[in-house]
Amino acid sequence: MNAANPGGFSHKDIAVRDRLIFALDVPDYDQAVDLIERLGDSVQVYKIGLELFLSGRYFDLVDLLLKRDRKIFADLKLFDVPETVRRAVRRLSGRGITFLTVHGNDSILRAAAEDKGDLKILAVTALTSLDRGDLDDLGFACNVEDLVLSRAKRALEIGCDGVISSGLEAPRLRAHLDHKLLVITPGIRPVENRTDDQKRVVTVDQAFNNGADHIVVGRPIKNAEDPCKAAEAIQETIAKLYT
């Protein structure tokens, strides 16, 4: 950890308003478009994941977002034998999508990185909904922090562009991996929150002070009375950190 920059605050060349990624977790295309309309200019980067992928009009949505100059994070968490992942990554590259998540061990991540084309590959380290008890269930004896750091180091060596990491683990990643790797942090809650499945949560300020490059926010925006206002409030918080 660098004493002048204790949390490893990110100064990468990223547009400030692109630092907020909205998790568009809705069941179908129509609801997605409705929410995109409501959000207006408050969101520039959309994460579209498995729920929408399985709804049937995923690439219509990709095209619509690209037409509006929005960036896309395809959170498909690919996990299969390396050759299948490689071929899937090839199918997704060249479509204007910016980020893609991939799970798995070194050979899976390597296959994805080798054929990524214009995609940025983000390795999933440990889901932020997991806590110590969940890791015990999965048979991991090491602590969450060691697991995340070891996965992140390997991902960087292999040629991945970044990792998904909770804001609590980000300082350790920055201390050991500096700023080479993109750190994308979900599990953001404006205030202390114990009512949903996210267990390793941080606030917007904490996430960036801990070294996140981007934050992923879903329900705090989607479930707000006025999602556009909620997203703008987060954008203002980020803008203050970057002025």
Ligand code: C5P
């Ligand atoms: O609604 P909420 O703000 O918890 O949304 C978090 C989003 O980030 C969800 O879409 C979830 O799939 C995603 N995510 C996560 N933890 C990871 C990777 C992705 O919560 N490690």
